[in-house]
Amino acid sequence: MKTGFLVLVVGALSPVAAFAQTAPVESPAPADTGPEEAQGAAVPADPSPPPQEPAQPDVTQSDAEAQDDYASAATIPDPFEPFNRAVFGFNNVADRYVIEPTARGYRAVTPRFVRTGVNNFLANLGEPITFANEVLQGQPKRAGATLGRFVVNTTIGVAGVMNPAQSMGLERREEDFGQTLGAWGVGSGPYLVLPLLGPSSLRDTTGLVVDRAFTPDTYFDGEDAPEYRIGVNVVGAIATREALLETVENVRNSSADPYVTFRSLYGQARASAIRNGREDVEALPDFDGDPLPDEGAAPEEPAAGYEG
Amino acid sequence: MGIVTKSRRVFAAFWAAFAMILLTGQPARADEAAEAYVRNNAPAALAALSEEGLSAQERQAKFAQLMERFADLPRISEFVLGRYATAVRADPELRAEWRRVFRDYAIAVYQDQLDQYRGTEVRVLPGSRDATINGRFYSVVATELISPGRQPFRAEWRLLRSRDNTFKVVDVAVRLNDQVIWLATQQRSDFLAFLDRNRGDVRALITNVRQQTDSMRARIAQREQGRRG
Numbered sequence: 001m002k003t004g005f006l007v008l009v010v011g012a013l014s015p016v017a018a019f020a021q022t023a024p025v026e027s028p029a030p031a032d033t034g035p036e037e038a039q040g041a042a043v044p045a046d047p048s049p050p051p052q053e054p055a056q057p058d059v060t061q062s063d064a065e066a067q068d069d070y071a072s073a074a075t076i077p078d079p080f081e082p083f084n085r086a087v088f089g090f091n092n093v094a095d096r097y098v099i100e101p102t103a104r105g106y107r108a109v110t111p112r113f114v115r116t117g118v119n120n121f122l123a124n125l126g127e128p129i130t131f132a133n134e135v136l137q138g139q140p141k142r143a144g145a146t147l148g149r150f151v152v153n154t155t156i157g158v159a160g161v162m163n164p165a166q167s168m169g170l171e172r173r174e175e176d177f178g179q180t181l182g183a184w185g186v187g188s189g190p191y192l193v194l195p196l197l198g199p200s201s202l203r204d205t206t207g208l209v210v211d212r213a214f215t216p217d218t219y220f221d222g223e224d225a226p227e228y229r230i231g232v233n234v235v236g237a238i239a240t241r242e243a244l245l246e247t248v249e250n251v252r253n254s255s256a257d258p259y260v261t262f263r264s265l266y267g268q269a270r271a272s273a274i275r276n277g278r279e280d281v282e283a284l285p286d287f288d289g290d291p292l293p294d295e296g297a298a299p300e301e302p303a304a305g306y307e308g
Numbered sequence: 309m310g311i312v313t314k315s316r317r318v319f320a321a322f323w324a325a326f327a328m329i330l331l332t333g334q335p336a337r338a339d340e341a342a343e344a345y346v347r348n349n350a351p352a353a354l355a356a357l358s359e360e361g362l363s364a365q366e367r368q369a370k371f372a373q374l375m376e377r378f379a380d381l382p383r384i385s386e387f388v389l390g391r392y393a394t395a396v397r398a399d400p401e402l403r404a405e406w407r408r409v410f411r412d413y414a415i416a417v418y419q420d421q422l423d424q425y426r427g428t429e430v431r432v433l434p435g436s437r438d439a440t441i442n443g444r445f446y447s448v449v450a451t452e453l454i455s456p457g458r459q460p461f462r463a464e465w466r467l468l469r470s471r472d473n474t475f476k477v478v479d480v481a482v483r484l485n486d487q488v489i490w491l492a493t494q495q496r497s498d499f500l501a502f503l504d505r506n507r508g509d510v511r512a513l514i515t516n517v518r519q520q521t522d523s524m525r526a527r528i529a530q531r532e533q534g535r536r537g
């Protein structure tokens with residue numbers, strides 16, 4: 001599974017925490033904190049659906065506002081929330097008792113350069129998926145760069161353990177079939193939390209299955225092929241979780257309801273990935289509120305150091 | 309031929325820029341002013357976190373002061389409530405209380421998390437982008453944040469600009485490759501989900517946010533104590 005999303009998502013839960021992360025790679029996603037980790041008593045810890053009562057009477061809401069708020073509160077529809085919360089809780093337990101302790105052990109016994117090499121190796125294995133999807137999205141330039149990066153890193157970079165392509169300006173990107181479907185105009189479909197793999201959607205889960213076809217090791221047919229595949233996935237899971245140790249800790253400390261946070265972050269991250277990170281500044285939300293200085297109120301003091 | 313064409317374009321661009329300066333008398337473009345604003349203010353907050361000789365209270369007060377100057381916290385505090393902001397605006401007492409609670413929360417979140425990024429250099433990338441939405445002027449300024457031993461990281465600052473060219477930050481995006489998360493937008497999603505589950509009860513949200521703030525402050529204090537000890 002492509003997990004660059006997860007690195008960003010977990011990092012973004014704590015503002016600016018994502019600085020720290022190098023992009024780890026293809027692997028099952030770690031489970032996250034469960035609602036029982038929430039700090040504060042007002043968020044129910046059980047996975048039951050939210051109450052259906054209407055908002056307080058003094059809260060007026062037009063259809064347009066409701067639509068706007070729906071879009072931001074759940075950028076992705078979640079009709080299976082009770083089921084998803086149950087899976088989320090399972091992932092959290094698996095993380096607490098198996099995945100996180102293993103990742104801490106991995107960090108303890110390996111020097112940083114070894115972990116970087118492992119991350120590079122795993123990222124390189126994902127390049128054929130990116131290449132195939134860039135072709136399917138009609139992006140020959142990006143596909144060419146991905147092919148170049150794969151060739152350079154596989155050869156000069158010793159089977160992908162090093163990343164010399166980076167210094168040649170061939171920046172690593174990740175594309176998957178879920179993004180390809182999105183680029184073709186397919187909507188996300190319902191939100192899904194997959195066991196051990198984490199946040200997804202119907203569209204992106206379909207993409208995961210298709211991406212297997214673009215993964216070279218799917219076609220390895222040696223005696224050791226099954227062990228190799230299992231090994232790559234297990235190492236990938238541990239390496240990804242290791243890279244997320246601090247940021248997951250930050251989530252546990254700062255998010256009142258990680259389930260909700262992950263769901264909306266997933267929506268934002270996938271929408272921007274489908275746009276290849278292009279941001280339409282005209283489409284960003286408006287911040288209304290008190291009048292600005294030029295809207296009739298007294299001018300504010302500019303901040304210190306301002307050089308207009 | 310290609311070189312000649314390119315040279316012509318360069319000259320044309322130069323003369324166009326020169327003519328603009330003559331006509332407007334304003335060599336600094338608006339987006340350059342936005343970039344300068346970020347360049348001058350963003351590193352100050354990080355510097356306050358690592359400044360030697362401050363007590364924990366002094367550090368918190370200094371960081372809070374810088375944050376309040378740099379970001380439009382009252383405006384953000386209402387944005388993150390989405391449609392529930394209507395109820396808060398209608399009740400001046402509740403509005404004032406929510407602003408205080410959100411301000412403390414936002415400052416604690418950033419002080420807690422940015423602590424890991426002491427010594428980070430903020431490099432402003434040229435080419436900010438402007439947009440006018442409902443008569444308000446916004447600029448998005450991209451920066452690269454460079455910490456020793458870490459991969460450079462890109463953050464984008466969304467500024468609300470008045471016509472008198474004062475700025476305030478209203479949102480920050482973190483970007484990794486092609487994935488972008490706007491933090492105020494994300495915060496709004498979380499708060500809205502909470503309010504929906506609690507029948508729009510802003511006072512319940514205030515209680516919850518206060519608890520989170522207290523917890524973060526305790527962690528910050530513990531860390532400070534550990535450093536001194």
